[in-house]
Amino acid sequence: MKRSWNPGLWAGFVLVLLGVLTYPFFFARFAITRDFPWANLLMIALAVVLVTRGVLGAYRRPDQYRGKVSATILAVLAVLVSGLFCYGIFSVTRRLPASHGAPRIGDMAPDFTLPDSKGTPVTLSVVIRSPFAPSGVSAASGSGQTAATVLIFYRGYW
């Protein structure tokens, strides 16, 4: 009897790769699939089921499916890739400093002057007390003082 290749196994393996790669390239763009990567974890879980069934098939029915060795290699790779993904998602991105000295609610914001992207110096204490200038296109010119200021510190793109 001619032995067929093992479609479930390969589908599972491809699904593991998709489950990992679609995170940085797609799902991380949306807060709902980024903050907890449930879409990717679902894909990986389904892939693990497929790969497991593929491996079992290769070992239990060698007359029907060929490739015990390739099944084993693919399964090991699949486990490694999904393990690395979980390590990255649940460990690496959580290594942040404690920042105990960061200003707290109720503190006065420590003042500073820094250049903006055009090189013009911007002083925080001046900005927060200045008349409001909308940063949006031409939203009806805000009359009155700036009500509040959001500072977003980010990692930058170096």
Place this chain on the structure above:
Amino acid sequence: MRSFEKHLPEFDARRIRVIAISVDSPYQSEHLRETQGYRFPILSDSNDVVIRRWDLVDPHAGEGGADIARPAEFLIDSSGRLRWVNLTGDLRVRARPQQVLAAFDSAVR
């Protein structure tokens, strides 16, 4: 950052300024603003002076082991007082603009 740009009209409507800060040079920040279409200002703290004073340094996390800022968001009222702070425990989970708007609506206005 992209989501803040998208919700900028809601910040404008409340007269809230949005300002971003990173270690990038002004030139890099201007490039980012042009390519991403960010309309809010981006300040450049190339020497980590402010990032250090605010204790927001993520040591050796940048290219070539450079010190950069950890992600953090602060809401400052018109008197200069901090009314809301977000220090994320996970790089992937940043403040959403809706959180900041809600904080403003309940804590500042």
